[in-house]
Amino acid sequence: MSFILGTSLLAVVTALACALPGAFVVLRRNSMLVEGIAHAVLPGIVVGYAFTLDLNSPWLIVGAALAGLLVVLCNEWLIRTGLLTGDAPQGLVFPALFAAGIILITLDFNHVHLHTHVVLVGDLNLAAFHQLVVNGVSIGPRYLYVMLAVLIVNVAFIAIFYPKLKVTTFDDQFAMVLGMRTKLLNTAFMFLVSVTVVAAFHAAGALLVISLVVVPAATAHLISQRLSVMLVLTALFAVVGALAGFWIAYVLNAATSAGMAVFYGFMFVAVAFIDKLAIRVRRYRRAEAASAGRPAGNLGIEGLLAKPRYAFAAQRRQEESGRRDGSAPAADTQAAE
Amino acid sequence: MSTGPIACQTRNLSVAYRADPVLRRVHFSVPVGSVMGIIGPNGAGKSTLIKAMLGLVTPLTGTSEFFGQPLDQVRRRIGYMSQSTSVDWDFPTTVIDLVTMGTYGELGWIRRPGKAERARAMASLEQTGIPELASWQIGELSGGQRQRAFLARTLVQAPDLYFMDEPFQGIDAKSQQAMVDVLKDLRAQGKTIVIVHHHLATVRDYCDHVTLLNGSVVASGPADTAFTKENIRTAYKAREGAEAFLETAV
Numbered sequence: 001m002s003f004i005l006g007t008s009l010l011a012v013v014t015a016l017a018c019a020l021p022g023a024f025v026v027l028r029r030n031s032m033l034v035e036g037i038a039h040a041v042l043p044g045i046v047v048g049y050a051f052t053l054d055l056n057s058p059w060l061i062v063g064a065a066l067a068g069l070l071v072v073l074c075n076e077w078l079i080r081t082g083l084l085t086g087d088a089p090q091g092l093v094f095p096a097l098f099a100a101g102i103i104l105i106t107l108d109f110n111h112v113h114l115h116t117h118v119v120l121v122g123d124l125n126l127a128a129f130h131q132l133v134v135n136g137v138s139i140g141p142r143y144l145y146v147m148l149a150v151l152i153v154n155v156a157f158i159a160i161f162y163p164k165l166k167v168t169t170f171d172d173q174f175a176m177v178l179g180m181r182t183k184l185l186n187t188a189f190m191f192l193v194s195v196t197v198v199a200a201f202h203a204a205g206a207l208l209v210i211s212l213v214v215v216p217a218a219t220a221h222l223i224s225q226r227l228s229v230m231l232v233l234t235a236l237f238a239v240v241g242a243l244a245g246f247w248i249a250y251v252l253n254a255a256t257s258a259g260m261a262v263f264y265g266f267m268f269v270a271v272a273f274i275d276k277l278a279i280r281v282r283r284y285r286r287a288e289a290a291s292a293g294r295p296a297g298n299l300g301i302e303g304l305l306a307k308p309r310y311a312f313a314a315q316r317r318q319e320e321s322g323r324r325d326g327s328a329p330a331a332d333t334q335a336a337e
Numbered sequence: 338m339s340t341g342p343i344a345c346q347t348r349n350l351s352v353a354y355r356a357d358p359v360l361r362r363v364h365f366s367v368p369v370g371s372v373m374g375i376i377g378p379n380g381a382g383k384s385t386l387i388k389a390m391l392g393l394v395t396p397l398t399g400t401s402e403f404f405g406q407p408l409d410q411v412r413r414r415i416g417y418m419s420q421s422t423s424v425d426w427d428f429p430t431t432v433i434d435l436v437t438m439g440t441y442g443e444l445g446w447i448r449r450p451g452k453a454e455r456a457r458a459m460a461s462l463e464q465t466g467i468p469e470l471a472s473w474q475i476g477e478l479s480g481g482q483r484q485r486a487f488l489a490r491t492l493v494q495a496p497d498l499y500f501m502d503e504p505f506q507g508i509d510a511k512s513q514q515a516m517v518d519v520l521k522d523l524r525a526q527g528k529t530i531v532i533v534h535h536h537l538a539t540v541r542d543y544c545d546h547v548t549l550l551n552g553s554v555v556a557s558g559p560a561d562t563a564f565t566k567e568n569i570r571t572a573y574k575a576r577e578g579a580e581a582f583l584e585t586a587v
Contacts, residue, residue, distance in 0.1 A: 027428060082355045163449060167438045171424045173393050174490075177417040178442035179409070224429040225474040 006140035007128040008246045011256060013144060014124075014203045015242035016235060017151035018212035020158060021193050023227075023234045026217040027169050031210065032087055033075065034193060036094035037068035038209045041198050042101025042119065044068070049114065055127070055202045056146045061195060067097065068194030072187070098206065122205035124246075124256035143202060150199045157192055158231070161185065166227055204257040211261035216241060219268045222275050241267055342369045343405070344498050344529035345390070350399030352382070352389045358552070359385050363399070365548050365557040367498075372520070372530045374544030376537070376564070378573050381551045383533045384420070387500050391417055403498060413442065416496035420503050421483040426476045432486050433458055433471040439493035461489035464522075466515040481512025488516060499523065499530045505539075517543070537582045540564060 001009075025034055044064030045055070052060050071093050078089035105114055118126065128141035158165065168175040168182045175182050193213070200209050216237040217230070224230035241264045249259030346366040352359045359382045367373045375383045388394040390401040392408055403411045416439075436458040437450045444450065462468045465485040470478065478486060484504055491499060504516055520543065523530060534540060540547060540560070547564040549555040549572040556568040569582075 027425075029425075160447065163441055163444060164446070166430075167441050170428050170430065170435075170438070171419070173388075173419055173423065174417065174438070175441075176393055177391050177412070177415065179412040180441075221427075221429065226431060226434070227429050230429045 001131075001138055001140040003128070004250070006131070006138075006144060007125060007256075008243060010128050010141050010144045010147065010203070011124060011242040011246040011260065012239055013147045013151055014200050015212055015216070015238040015260065017147050017154055017196055018200050018204075018209065019216040019234050019238035020151075020154050020231065021189070021196060022213040022217040023220065023231055024158075024165055024169055024189065025193060025213055026221055027227075030190075031214045031218075032090060033072060033190075034197065034213050035210045036071045036075070036090045037190075037194050038197050038201070038206045039098035040071040040094040041065065041068045041194065041201065042098050042206060043104055044101075045198065045201060046101050046104040046114065056130075056143050058146075061146075061198045064198040064201075065191060065194040068197060069187070069191050071097065072190045072194070118202075118205060120205045120207045121255050122201060122203045122208065122257050124203045127202040146199060147203075150196055154192060154196060157189070165189065204260075208257040208261050211264055212238075212257075215261070215264035215268055219264075219271050222268075222271055223278075237264075237267060237271075343367065344369045344371075345401060345403045345531070347386075347390055347401045348399055350386070350389055350401065351397045352385055352394055353397055360389065360396075361553040363550070363554055365554055367529060367531055367546065369529050370524070370527045371546045372524055372532065372544045373546040373548060374540050374560075375531065375533045375548050375550055376535070376540055376544075376572070377550035377555075379535070381572070383535070383550055384502050386550065387417075387502055387531065387533060391415070391500065413494075414497040416491040416494045416499045418487050418491040418499065418501040418504060420506065421480070421487050422506075426478070426483065428475065430475055431471065432462065432467070432473050432475055432478065435475055435486055436461055436489045436493055439490040442494065458489070458493050461492040462486075464492055464519060465489045466518075479509065479512075481508035484508050485512055485515055488519060492519070497528055499528060499532075501530065501532045503533050503535065505534065505536065537569065 022034075025031060041064040044067030045060065048057070048060030048063045049055060054060065071090070074093045075089045078084055078092065084092065101119075105119070115123075127143045130142045131138040132140060132142040132145060164175070164180060164185055167178070168180060168185055172182055197209050197213070200212060204212055217234045219237050220230045220233035224233055242260055245260030245263040246256055247259075248254070248263060249256040252259070344367045348364055350363040351361055363382075363386060375386060377383050385394055389396045389399075390408075401408065403415060408415070433455065437454055439461070440450055440454040440457065444454075459468060459471060462471055465488050467482055467485050467489070470482060470486070475483070475486065484506070488501075488504065491501075505513055508516070520530065520532075532543065534543065541564070545560055546558065547560045548557040549563060549568050551572045551574075555572040556563040556565070
């Protein structure tokens with residue numbers, strides 16, 4: 001596999017692995033918690049690196065991810081104590097851990113050599129440097145397969161727990177009354193986010209990984225009426241942004257993660273603008289439907305593309321109940337009994 | 338106190354948020370088939386009482402039993418309708434999906450809602466009178482429609498005991514009528530309903546039992562014996578709204 005193909009594939013897989021859990025991060029309003037995790041894992045990475053001498057080692061990834069989970073749990077605990085409000089608990093925990101990591105690096109802990117720019121924004125090209133060679137043939141960067149494994153784990157987790165993730169994200173208390181173990185699911189999910197952030201550290205560093213996690217999902221959220229559609233659009237934006245960002249950085253000879261983050265930003269602005277235009281069309285259609293006495297159905301970009309499934313049935317029912325002098329369905333069942 | 342079977346019973350329940358006590362030694366029970374109104378001024382702990390009973394808030398002391406059993410044994414028989422302001426209505430989901438969430442408790446860890454679950458959700462939407470909104474994004478609903486969608490999500494569970502937190506909060510007359518029709522229907526089927534309500538003038542229209550709350554229970558029982566002038570005055574102390582109500586009614 002050529003170096004460019006391998007590295008651009010790595011960019012796509014890393015973007016996907018970060019963006020899919022990102023959809024739930026955005027909906028749970030945990031975006032800045034991811035920023036906290038991305039900083040807090042640094043001491044874990046430095047210590048792990050000192051022992052394994054390999055940023056892609058599974059031991060390092062899991063160990064450092066536990067440090068990231070520490071931010072999540074400390075954050076929850078501090079909120080429960082009521083000593084601090086808002087997002088202040090995060091501001092208290094993660095800088096301390098990040099600073100500990102910086103001190104370890106500057107003290108040359110166990111002769112660890114991590115460059116400042118790798119810590120901050122990562123280096124995809126450096127990450128892709130170690131190629132995996134099977135029977136003398138290069139099959140792409142070793143790091144590509146690490147990120148691929150993380151992507152598969154993330155997709156499997158979301159696929160298996162999709163209904164639970166959906167209901168706990170939307171209405172945590174309702175899920176609790178149904179008897180779901182929302183705290184366990186939440187902790188498992190945040191651990192997975194932490195693993196993803198650590199794994200992507202090599203490619204995007206502590207600063208830019210939040211862009212990979214949050215921006216594609218935030219862009220998809222602008223125009224999605226359903227969670228499943230939002231996940232598909234999130235993946236689409238991640239892939240497009242990764243490829244475009246990679247080539248921009250390649251042409252400009254700039255950092256790849258920075259190219260991706262900047263292109264993600266442009267994509268968000270463009271989609272927000274198109275959505276504003278679509279809202280005008282929606283309002284027009286709704287007014288039109290109302291004046292014609294039709295149900296307006298599903299509005300929004302998705303609704304503009306597809307004929308709503310239940311609109312016909314609803315219309316028919318309305319006509320039926322109209323024939324029976326507008327008697328409400330509830331009253332019918334009562335009369336039947 | 339009535340002597341029939343008891344749907345739920347709470348003993349010695351105390352709750353505090355940090356250093357502030359919200360509920361003190363709350364003790365009351367709800368007979369099967371009754372509509373119990375939890376009535377009290379703002380900050381009386383009405384919502385907190387329901388949340389503590391359902392395990393959403395950890396109480397300092399006290400226990401709650403449902404049909405004589407702890408909550409975990411009877412979750413399927415209990416439905417909770419939270420305040421509609423408690424969720425993010427920008428969440429990317431449609432009304433029918435929201436209502437289908439009511440069936441998730443039966444699905445276990447792996448199973449997905451299928452055609453049967455969606456059909457039940459649709460029936461609940463018809464019961465609350467908003468089937469035509471099934472494919473709308475939830476953010477497009479009005480206040481009253483949101484409450485009706487929440488009610489439909491609770492109905493789809495087909496529970497025997499309903500907990501409703503301010504279901505009439507900020508809704509239009511049409512939605513209110515639709516909700517009242519559903520409540521009457523449920524009552525006719527012998528279901529038990531616990532309803533947090535703060536509008537004194539309509540208490541007797543909806544509730545046959547009343548618990549007057551102000552941090553602790555002022556009175557609890559059939560509306561005729563519990564919802565009296567003296568008890569209301571005690572619960573509300575000298576609040577203007579209550580005084581105006583007392584001059585005209587009861």
